Amino acid sequence: MSCFRLENVSFRYDKKPVLKGIDLRLESGEILGLFGHNGAGKTTSIKLILGLMQPTQGTVSVLDGHAGDPEVAQFIGYLPENVMFYPQLTGREILSHFARLKGASPGQVPELLSQVGLADAMDARTKTYSKGMRQRLGLAQALLGKPKLLMLDEPTVGLDPVATADLYRLLRKLRDEGTGIVLCSHVLPGVEPYIDRAAILTDGALQAVGDLSALRRQANMPVTLSLDPANSISALEKVIDGASSSNGLMIKTEHGRLRVDVQPSEKMHLLRAVMASGEVADISIHQPSLEDIYVHFIGSGGLAHRGGSQ
Numbered sequence: 001m002s003c004f005r006l007e008n009v010s011f012r013y014d015k016k017p018v019l020k021g022i023d024l025r026l027e028s029g030e031i032l033g034l035f036g037h038n039g040a041g042k043t044t045s046i047k048l049i050l051g052l053m054q055p056t057q058g059t060v061s062v063l064d065g066h067a068g069d070p071e072v073a074q075f076i077g078y079l080p081e082n083v084m085f086y087p088q089l090t091g092r093e094i095l096s097h098f099a100r101l102k103g104a105s106p107g108q109v110p111e112l113l114s115q116v117g118l119a120d121a122m123d124a125r126t127k128t129y130s131k132g133m134r135q136r137l138g139l140a141q142a143l144l145g146k147p148k149l150l151m152l153d154e155p156t157v158g159l160d161p162v163a164t165a166d167l168y169r170l171l172r173k174l175r176d177e178g179t180g181i182v183l184c185s186h187v188l189p190g191v192e193p194y195i196d197r198a199a200i201l202t203d204g205a206l207q208a209v210g211d212l213s214a215l216r217r218q219a220n221m222p223v224t225l226s227l228d229p230a231n232s233i234s235a236l237e238k239v240i241d242g243a244s245s246s247n248g249l250m251i252k253t254e255h256g257r258l259r260v261d262v263q264p265s266e267k268m269h270l271l272r273a274v275m276a277s278g279e280v281a282d283i284s285i286h287q288p289s290l291e292d293i294y295v296h297f298i299g300s301g302g303l304a305h306r307g308g309s310q
């Protein structure tokens with residue numbers, strides 16, 4: 001089942017274009033990372049999928065129905081960016097309240113609270129919770145009723161590294177059970193192994209969508225080889241100079257090793273030449289990470305983008 005489909009979706013606040021011709025889909029059993037700078041349009045995209053707003057142009061379908069329909073909404077879990085709870089109520093009371101509102105079984109409440117690591121704190125008032133504990137309660141709220149589509153806006157805000165890793169592991173388990181998950185964030189470190197595809201949004205337009213290898217192909221960024229010379233740096237450098245057509249090839253010496261940035265299309269040719277020369281003792285290869293790719297697509301205007309137009 002398709003969790004959602006955005007087809008040629010645009011959205012304006014008054015006259016201000018916020019989303020521009022977005023095509024994006026999510027299937028069941030998939031985790032999509034939706035990344036972009038502040039003001040890129042991530043939350044607006046989520047609001048359209050929740051049916052809280054209508055697109056100015058294009059169509060949004062959710063769980064094979066219409067965004068916002070009550071029969072669709074009951075299968076959606078949503079963690080908003082800033083979670084707030086009644087401070088005088090306990091975690092258990094708050095979650096029971098949300099379970100009633102959502103028509104979910106109250107029997108789920110203790111189990112969900114344990115799942116997010118709040119077993120010992122479920123009977124404490126939320127005014128005593130830390131930021132990370134409130135965020136976990138928000139996550140438990142989003143998981144009520146076993147949603148088919150789970151949308152999380154900045155879920156790692158306030159979580160320490162161990163809690164963040166726990167969250168990602170939990171999401172992977174839900175994904176394996178068939179839930180479609182959108183993870184909206186501008187925090188990229190650590191997320192790469194846990195997502196199936198990434199969508200990179202800049203100023204309301206999708207710059208790139210795909211799994212890591214597809215994004216690497218689209219970005220066509222250089223691969224970095226780190227080479228330990230077998231004999232001397234100069235002999236190894238000579239081999240590299242001779243083998244490359246030198247288009248965009250960058251060579252630097254670092255701590256007695258050579259660091260070579262090579263275009264993906266030239267990588268194998270260069271590696272074969274270096275291996276055949278006998279001038280290399282060891283090689284390590286660094287492919288562009290999700291963060292490198294994100295910075296590439298956000299472009300040199302990154303700093304200007306980051307404030308959005310807020």
Ligand SMILES: Nc1ncnc2c1ncn2[C@@H]1O[C@H](COP(=O)(O)OP(=O)(O)OP(=O)(O)O)[C@@H](O)[C@H]1O
Pocket residue numbers: 013018036037038039040041042043044045081186308309310
């Ligand atoms: N209620 C509103 N009225 C007018 N403009 C708005 C409103 N809400 C958001 N915007 C504008 O829409 C654009 C997209 O905002 P959105 O909240 O979708 O971005 P975001 O990617 O979620 O950003 P962040 O990472 O900062 O949460 C921004 O330029 C923002 O100023």
